[in-house]
Amino acid sequence: MNLLLCRSKLASSRISLLCKGSSSHFSTKRVTSSFNTTTTTQQIFINSGNREFQTAAMAESKITEWVPKGDKTGEFRRQQSSFRNFISKEKGAQFPAEKGRYHLYVSYACPWATRTLIARKLKGLEDIVSFSAVHWYMGPKGWRFPTPEDTDAAGENVTPSPVQGHEKYTHIREVYFQANPHYEGRFTVPVLYDKIQKTIVNNESSEILRMFGTEFDDIIDPRYRDIDLYPAALRKEIDEAHAWQYDLINNGVYKAGFATTQEAYERNVVKLFEALDRAEAHLRDGEAEGPFWFGERITEVDIRLFVTIIRFDPVYVQHFKCNIRDIRSGYPAIHHWMRRLYWSVPAFKDTTNFLHIKNHYTRSHTNINPLSITPLGPVPDILPLGDEVAAVGAALGAKVRV
Ligand SMILES: N[C@@H](CCC(=O)N[C@@H](CS)C(=O)NCC(=O)O)C(=O)O
Numbered sequence: 441m442n443l444l445l446c447r448s449k450l451a452s453s454r455i456s457l458l459c460k461g462s463s464s465h466f467s468t469k470r471v472t473s474s475f476n477t478t479t480t481t482q483q484i485f486i487n488s489g490n491r492e493f494q495t496a497a498m499a500e501s502k503i504t505e506w507v508p509k510g511d512k513t514g515e516f517r518r519q520q521s522s523f524r525n526f527i528s529k530e531k532g533a534q535f536p537a538e539k540g541r542y543h544l545y546v547s548y549a550c551p552w553a554t555r556t557l558i559a560r561k562l563k564g565l566e567d568i569v570s571f572s573a574v575h576w577y578m579g580p581k582g583w584r585f586p587t588p589e590d591t592d593a594a595g596e597n598v599t600p601s602p603v604q605g606h607e608k609y610t611h612i613r614e615v616y617f618q619a620n621p622h623y624e625g626r627f628t629v630p631v632l633y634d635k636i637q638k639t640i641v642n643n644e645s646s647e648i649l650r651m652f653g654t655e656f657d658d659i660i661d662p663r664y665r666d667i668d669l670y671p672a673a674l675r676k677e678i679d680e681a682h683a684w685q686y687d688l689i690n691n692g693v694y695k696a697g698f699a700t701t702q703e704a705y706e707r708n709v710v711k712l713f714e715a716l717d718r719a720e721a722h723l724r725d726g727e728a729e730g731p732f733w734f735g736e737r738i739t740e741v742d743i744r745l746f747v748t749i750i751r752f753d754p755v756y757v758q759h760f761k762c763n764i765r766d767i768r769s770g771y772p773a774i775h776h777w778m779r780r781l782y783w784s785v786p787a788f789k790d791t792t793n794f795l796h797i798k799n800h801y802t803r804s805h806t807n808i809n810p811l812s813i814t815p816l817g818p819v820p821d822i823l824p825l826g827d828e829v830a831a832v833g834a835a836l837g838a839k840v841r842v
Contacts, residue, residue: 503578503579503580503581503582504804504805504806504807504808505807506694506698506807507698507699507700511700512701513701513704514699514700514701514703514704514705515695515699515704515708516694516695516697516698516699516704518691518694519625519626519628521628521642521643521644521647522620522623522625522643523619523631523640523641523642523643523644524642524644524647525641525642526641526642526647526651526655527542527632527641527642527651527655527656528651528655529654529655529656529657529658535634535637535641537655537656537658537659538659539567539568539659540568540570540635541634541635541636542569542570542632542633542634542635542641543569543570543571543572543602543603543632543633543635544556544557544560544569544570544571544572544630544631544632544633544648545571545572545573545574545601545612545615545629545630545631545633546571546572546573546574546629546630547573547574547576547578547583547629547796547800548573548576548595548598548791548792548793548796548797549576549793549796549797549799549800549801550629550630550800551690551747551748551751552628552629552630552645552690552747553629553630553645554747554791554792555630555645555646555648555649555743555744555747556630556632556645556648556649556652557571557791558743558746558747558787558788558791559648559649559652559653559669559743560652561786561787561790561791562664562667562669562738562743562785562787563652563653563656563660563664563667563669564660564661564663564664565652565656565660568656568659568660569632569652569656570602571597572585572597572598572599572601572602572603573586573595573596573597573598573599573796574586574598574612574629575590575593575598576593576795576796576797576799576800576803576804577799577800577803577804578800578804579804581610581611581613582611582612582613582626582627583611583612583613583627583629584610584611584612585599585600585601585609585610585611585612586598586599586600587600588600592799593795593796593799594795595793595795595796596790598796601615603633603635604635605618605638606618611627612627612629612631613627615631615633615640616631616640618638618639619633619638619639619640620640628643629643630643630645630648631643632648646682646686646744649669649740649743649744650669650670650740653667653668653669653670653740654668654670667738668737669738669739669740669743670739670740671737671739674734674737674739677734678734678739678740678741681733681741682740682741682744684715684718685715685719685741685744685745686744688711688712688714688715689712689715689716689719689745689748690744690745690747690748692708692711692712692715693712693748693751693752693756693760693762694760695708695712696708696709696712696760696761696762697756697759697760697761697762697808698760698808705761709761709762709764710764712762713762713764713765716765716771716774719745719771719774720771720772720773720774723773723774723776723777724772724773727773727776727777731777731780731781731784732777732781733745733777738785742781746778746781746782746788749767749774749778750778750782750788750792750822751797752766752767753766753767753768753818753821754794754797754798754818754821755797755798755801755802757818758815759801759802759805759808759809760801760808766818768818768823768828768829768832769829769831769832772828772832772836775823778822779822779823779824779825780825782822783824783825784825794821794822798814798815798821799814802814802815
């Protein structure tokens with residue numbers, strides 16, 4: 441029973457759904473694309489079906505125009521990623537799994553990019569795939585590389601590009617144009633770059649995460665081989681979880697935050713909170729079996745859900761207006777799961793940079809926050825494992841979880 445919601449004064453007809461405690465209204469329609477593991481070159485410049493969107497997105501002054509002007513639906517539609525090749529351990533692969541050959545460009549602010557950083561650490565790829573992080577500010581030309589003068593963007597490998605040939609590049613867009621001078625899409629991170637063929641292998645985080653999970657297994661330290669993020673026995677359930685979580689949570693926060701009409705915002709924010717209710721129920725019921733989404737073993741689901749949940753209270757609650765509840769006071773099982781990952785598994789904590797996260801959203805999205813003032817709270821960004829916000833602590837009868 442979602443008491444907080446039931447008491448809410450929000451006037452949305454769909455909110456009443458959330459008070460029933462039923463899961464029957466959740467859609468489990470699959471929305472993720474299936475993975476193509478072929479190793480032949482396939483730069484799929486997918487037509488988003490909305491040419492106007494791409495044209496608007498390309499205009500420099502319109503980088504934050506997520507919903508094209510004149511689009512009466514007010515709905516944010518995410519562009520499909522364009523570079524979809526795979527690194528492979530197969531002999532003769534076009535992009536063979538080799539140490540030192542690939543570079544990963546990320547932003548610490550970006551949840552999609554952080555998925556790949558977490559996988560890189562979990563699978564012991566730190567000496568095999570290099571990485572660097574852009575500055576958190578995404579201006580009219582998109583993500584920019586930090587300069588030696590930048591003193592406001594601390595973090596591991598927040599550096600000018602260390603890739604040979606990219607030293608003079610100022611923006612990520614130059615990497616895209618090197619790979620394809622006619623590139624017409626958005627200049628997104630993550631970007632997985634091949635230093636030998638001087639091209640982008642892949643810019644789709646779900647696929648980079650998947651290939652990091654297996655394709656370097658022959659050359660990593662053997663102790664990382666057993667970490668199987670997409671185990672055969674769980675694939676069906678993992679795919680199902682990805683489908684609703686991608687659409688309603690990972691992308692759901694953006695669909696709520698970038699909406700340009702009240703209707704589009706309400707439609708998406710309600711679906712988001714329905715999905716969080718579903719996640720809460722799953723984690724609460726499975727808590728006894730282990731700390732992860734599927735109990736004792738960590739999988740892609742933990743990584744993909746974590747990167748959105750860790751940003752939820754610090755950014756999405758206020759900046760994207762996802763404020764029907766917050767995680768720390770409204771979702772105890774999700775909150776506990778998130779903190780166990782953050783505080784107990786270094787790959788999660790070490791790749792989370794709240795400075796980049798908070799500054800990026802609040803100061804780059806000037807369409808949403810024109811004065812670029814970054815809210816100070818919540819304090820702290822994440823609570824220690826044993827702490828609860830006062831109201832939750834009281835509700836639990838001061839019984840503290842460890
Ligand atoms: N499908 C991509 C989405 C990546 C994405 O949208 N990244 C955002 C940052 S969180 C970005 O770089 N946006 C720049 C832009 O759209 O101009 C993935 O999952 O890798």
